[in-house]
Amino acid sequence: MNAFAANLNAFYAVVRRDFHIYLSYRTRLVSQILTSIFSLTLFYYVSRLVRVEGFTTPDRYFGFVVVGIALVGVLYSCFAVSETIRQELVAGTFERLLLSPFGGVRGAVATAIFPLAYAFVLSSITLGLGVAIFGLELHWPTVPLALPTLVLALLAFLPFGLIFTALTIATKQANVGASWIIALLSIVGGLYFPIALLPGWAQLAAEVQPFTPATELLRHFLVDAPMETSVGLALLKIVGFAEVLVPLSLYALYHAIRFGQRRGTIIEY
Amino acid sequence: MSGVLIRSEVEPAPPVSGPMQPMPLSLRGVSKAWDKGRIPVLDRVELDIDVGDRVRIAGRNGVGKTTLMRIAAGLIDPDRGQATVWGASAAERPEHYQRLVSFLPAGDRGLYARLSVRRQLDFWARIAMVPRGEVSARVEEAIEIFNLGELADRRVDRMSMGQRQRLRIAMTFMPHPDVVLLDEPLTSLDGEGAQILYAAIERLLDKGGALLWCSPAGERLDYGFDRTYMLDEGRLVSA
Numbered sequence: 491m492n493a494f495a496a497n498l499n500a501f502y503a504v505v506r507r508d509f510h511i512y513l514s515y516r517t518r519l520v521s522q523i524l525t526s527i528f529s530l531t532l533f534y535y536v537s538r539l540v541r542v543e544g545f546t547t548p549d550r551y552f553g554f555v556v557v558g559i560a561l562v563g564v565l566y567s568c569f570a571v572s573e574t575i576r577q578e579l580v581a582g583t584f585e586r587l588l589l590s591p592f593g594g595v596r597g598a599v600a601t602a603i604f605p606l607a608y609a610f611v612l613s614s615i616t617l618g619l620g621v622a623i624f625g626l627e628l629h630w631p632t633v634p635l636a637l638p639t640l641v642l643a644l645l646a647f648l649p650f651g652l653i654f655t656a657l658t659i660a661t662k663q664a665n666v667g668a669s670w671i672i673a674l675l676s677i678v679g680g681l682y683f684p685i686a687l688l689p690g691w692a693q694l695a696a697e698v699q700p701f702t703p704a705t706e707l708l709r710h711f712l713v714d715a716p717m718e719t720s721v722g723l724a725l726l727k728i729v730g731f732a733e734v735l736v737p738l739s740l741y742a743l744y745h746a747i748r749f750g751q752r753r754g755t756i757i758e759y
Numbered sequence: 760m761s762g763v764l765i766r767s768e769v770e771p772a773p774p775v776s777g778p779m780q781p782m783p784l785s786l787r788g789v790s791k792a793w794d795k796g797r798i799p800v801l802d803r804v805e806l807d808i809d810v811g812d813r814v815r816i817a818g819r820n821g822v823g824k825t826t827l828m829r830i831a832a833g834l835i836d837p838d839r840g841q842a843t844v845w846g847a848s849a850a851e852r853p854e855h856y857q858r859l860v861s862f863l864p865a866g867d868r869g870l871y872a873r874l875s876v877r878r879q880l881d882f883w884a885r886i887a888m889v890p891r892g893e894v895s896a897r898v899e900e901a902i903e904i905f906n907l908g909e910l911a912d913r914r915v916d917r918m919s920m921g922q923r924q925r926l927r928i929a930m931t932f933m934p935h936p937d938v939v940l941l942d943e944p945l946t947s948l949d950g951e952g953a954q955i956l957y958a959a960i961e962r963l964l965d966k967g968g969a970l971l972w973c974s975p976a977g978e979r980l981d982y983g984f985d986r987t988y989m990l991d992e993g994r995l996v997s998a
Contacts, residue, residue, distance in 0.1 A: 510878055
């Protein structure tokens with residue numbers, strides 16, 4: 491078996507492991523769908539109650555915010571890997587990954603795959619519920635373009651989770667800050683309301699992370715929201731962030747593990 | 760001699776500056792201190808384990824046996840010196856190293872509580888880079904050898920400590936490593952489980968493997984070792 495096939499098999503094993511662990515919690519999907527329904531209901535009536543600047547109709551704002559709600563789940567899933575690895579440190583299963591030929595870096599990256607795939611499914615369900623229950627109008631001709639855009643966006647988002655994983659491995663407690671970062675990114679990324687409503691300094695923050703162009707593009711493809719910039723420029727930004735952040739995060743992860751191995755703290759939790 | 764290993768009088772002295780031929784497992788001048796500036800828990804340890812060797816390290820609690828095993832497993836780095844398997848070090852060739860060595864850590868950790876025995880073994884076989892076509896056969900082989908048949912579809916969090924230990928041992932031997940490192944392997948095992956473990960060790964040695972076992976001093980064992988060392992004040996001494 492060549493190295494590529496062996497690695498693919500190991501990645502598959504990690505995803506399957508996470509899938510089976512997920513299946514062992516039988517009520518998780520139901521509770522998450524209920525959470526989506528509550529969020530959709532809340533924002534459906536907010537869209538009816540409040541007139542938001544820049545939106546011609548309540549339905550336009552509702553479409554805008556539904557895509558944001560769907561992406562918040564994706565955002566959380568990117569950071570889920572650091573919490574999972576923290577649990578694995580406690581359970582001693584990360585030690586098993588380190589003691590395997592697959593190793594800690596590939597093990598951590600593989601651990602990120604299932605939460606991302608699951609977040610994609612949940613996001614699709616959220617959009618589906620928006621259509622079925624609240625009459626959300628998707629822009630079907632461009633909906634298929636959202637899939638490759640999301641995959642590209644995940645490449646740009648995932649490094650944030652991997653960097654937090656590196657911090658978790660190095661300090662055993664870095665995940666505390668993840669919820670702050672998610673909250674901050676959901677604001678400056680324009681997930682719930684337009685960035686134009688934010689003060690100037692916050693609008694600057696919106697320009698230096700990949701969530702803003704990704705959210706804008708996905709909204710454009712899913713609900714035909716107007717773009718602030720061109721599609722090409724937004725794509726270029728996402729690719730640029732991915733190109734810089736992916737190697738940086740893998741470097742951080744590798745060195746966090748090696749730091750722990752040199753100091754002997756890799757076995758601590 | 761710069762090394763500090765003191766072997767029994769009847770044994771030949773170990774090589775000082777590294778073996779001429781690569782050994783299944785060699786520790787050369789391995790030192791480790793948990794607090795910098797303090798007395799090291801391991802102090803220039805030297806050890807060679809050859810094909811077919813059964814070697815035991817004993818010692819008081821907290822003397823550094825597990826630290827030694829973790830270094831030999833490539834889990835943590837020594838401050839000085841190095842561990843090699845067939846001449847390869849974990850720091851330089853981690854993937855290769857981990858294909859050759861399998862380590863059973865002490866305790867009952869390292870299992871996914873909500874996975875069944877079969878899924879756990881399947882996961883570990885794939886992570887251990889067992890060829891894809893052999894995964895199922897290896898899993899079933901491990902289930903049979905370690906007498907896990909009745910437990911194969913049971914979740915780990917519904918198993919006793921002894922059953923979990925048998926699963927952990929099965930995971931250790933399943934990849935067919937050259938060197939097996941066992942840290943207190945008899946923990947929670949009953950007599951039948953111990954006999955299964957001894958049989959697995961014999962199969963490993965028959966195939967040209969090597970064993971390093973560590974357990975507390977004073978533990979009663981009905982298994983014979985080729986060599987036993989005591990770890991004391993960071994040094995290995997022949998028992």
